[in-house]
Amino acid sequence: MQKFETGRDTALSLRPDRPVYGFRPDVLATDARAFLDAFRGETAYAVKTNGEPFVLKRLAEAGVSAFDVASPAEFAAAFAAAPAAKQFYMHPVKAQSDIRLALEGFSIRALALDHEDEVAKILRIVRAQDLAPSDVTLFVRIATKGHAAYELSKKFGAAPKHAVELLQRIDRIGFRAGVTFHVGSQVEDLGTYERALASADWVRGRSGVELAALDIGGGFPAQYGHDPKRPGPPTPQVGDLVARIQSEIDAWGLDDLPLIAEPGRVIVARSLSVIVRVLLKKGQRLYINDGIWSSLSDSWTGKMTLPARLIPDPARRRAPKTSAAKLAPFRVMGATCDSVDILSRPFWLPDTVDTGDWIEIGHIGAYSLALRTRFNGFYPDDFVEVATPFDMEEGEEGFASIETMGDAAE
Numbered sequence: 001m002q003k004f005e006t007g008r009d010t011a012l013s014l015r016p017d018r019p020v021y022g023f024r025p026d027v028l029a030t031d032a033r034a035f036l037d038a039f040r041g042e043t044a045y046a047v048k049t050n051g052e053p054f055v056l057k058r059l060a061e062a063g064v065s066a067f068d069v070a071s072p073a074e075f076a077a078a079f080a081a082a083p084a085a086k087q088f089y090m091h092p093v094k095a096q097s098d099i100r101l102a103l104e105g106f107s108i109r110a111l112a113l114d115h116e117d118e119v120a121k122i123l124r125i126v127r128a129q130d131l132a133p134s135d136v137t138l139f140v141r142i143a144t145k146g147h148a149a150y151e152l153s154k155k156f157g158a159a160p161k162h163a164v165e166l167l168q169r170i171d172r173i174g175f176r177a178g179v180t181f182h183v184g185s186q187v188e189d190l191g192t193y194e195r196a197l198a199s200a201d202w203v204r205g206r207s208g209v210e211l212a213a214l215d216i217g218g219g220f221p222a223q224y225g226h227d228p229k230r231p232g233p234p235t236p237q238v239g240d241l242v243a244r245i246q247s248e249i250d251a252w253g254l255d256d257l258p259l260i261a262e263p264g265r266v267i268v269a270r271s272l273s274v275i276v277r278v279l280l281k282k283g284q285r286l287y288i289n290d291g292i293w294s295s296l297s298d299s300w301t302g303k304m305t306l307p308a309r310l311i312p313d314p315a316r317r318r319a320p321k322t323s324a325a326k327l328a329p330f331r332v333m334g335a336t337c338d339s340v341d342i343l344s345r346p347f348w349l350p351d352t353v354d355t356g357d358w359i360e361i362g363h364i365g366a367y368s369l370a371l372r373t374r375f376n377g378f379y380p381d382d383f384v385e386v387a388t389p390f391d392m393e394e395g396e397e398g399f400a401s402i403e404t405m406g407d408a409a410e
């Protein structure tokens, strides 16, 4: 990767007409370390969040030694980056052939499920392979309720009584039994974790099964931007949130169990930006060369306001008096011809923004590269390395969503 000091340097020297990703390896290492330091259990990075080889490699170098995986491609990606790392196969619904590959090919010994038929599938392979069930931990995924940008219990999770039965069945067969939940993604409220822990405690007590571990899933929120017109409470810092979850674990008497967490978003979000170009300004609309079918689908479905910085094109016009520029909301239209390809939240940018300018959109490391499509023939795939963290860069043009920094400093 070519290296630049800042996003602005990147835009002004490459003058890219296609989106360019700015990878910040040091930010990635810092955010990984922050989680590892805050969490007293085992940290299993959720590979689906961003499974690029250069990301997984950097995480392994930063000390991440376990991965949450869900498919053969993810087993292979995690193995390629960190052959000695432990893998947790936490997809509750699995193909029989994938279970076989996990157990045989990748020596995975921890799997999640929420139904007895999955126990049967796993048992079939364990028997065929002549493995000892006591070497395999089966995590029962319990359903949870709460507030997240994404709710996942609509899809997965056993109701408490069902979870009790599953634990007892797993225990009778001789597997090690664990409990897991995943409360959703971008979960800003501690109460959601509290309710999940209460449920885990109830299931544990009712089952009478000796548990081997408690896996609290992912969902920890990353720092994004704020719409100046819709001020909300600041997003909790990960260290504080993890500390409070751990006190809850203690309060429920679950602290005797080995703990696992599966953070994704909170570790990778800040490590990547994308520099896009304004192809056309039409009134309060900006047509850009990226969109929901490329790097920005997560912000669309999750209705997130991303931090963004204007980089005016000096070749096109005299630099406007920046002090005179006011922040204004712009509706952002994506690159494809699809009429749904319009971002769900406006970008707040200096009102001097114009055709030909660049916008660096920050904190898009999670659920961006993995969700790119080739729809309409657009597929951004150019990367550079940038030294300065997005939220530390001097921006004479200001942030679209300045609050990102203010909150982070509090």
Ligand SMILES: *Cc1c(COP(=O)(O)O)cnc(C)c1O
Pocket (backbone or CB within 6 Å): 046, 048, 049, 068, 090, 091, 182, 184, 185, 186, 217, 218, 219, 220, 262, 263, 264, 265, 266, 366
């Ligand atoms: C997606 C996922 C994660 C990661 O979620 P984040 O919100 O990115 O932290 C963790 N565990 C499971 C089971 C998941 O499906």
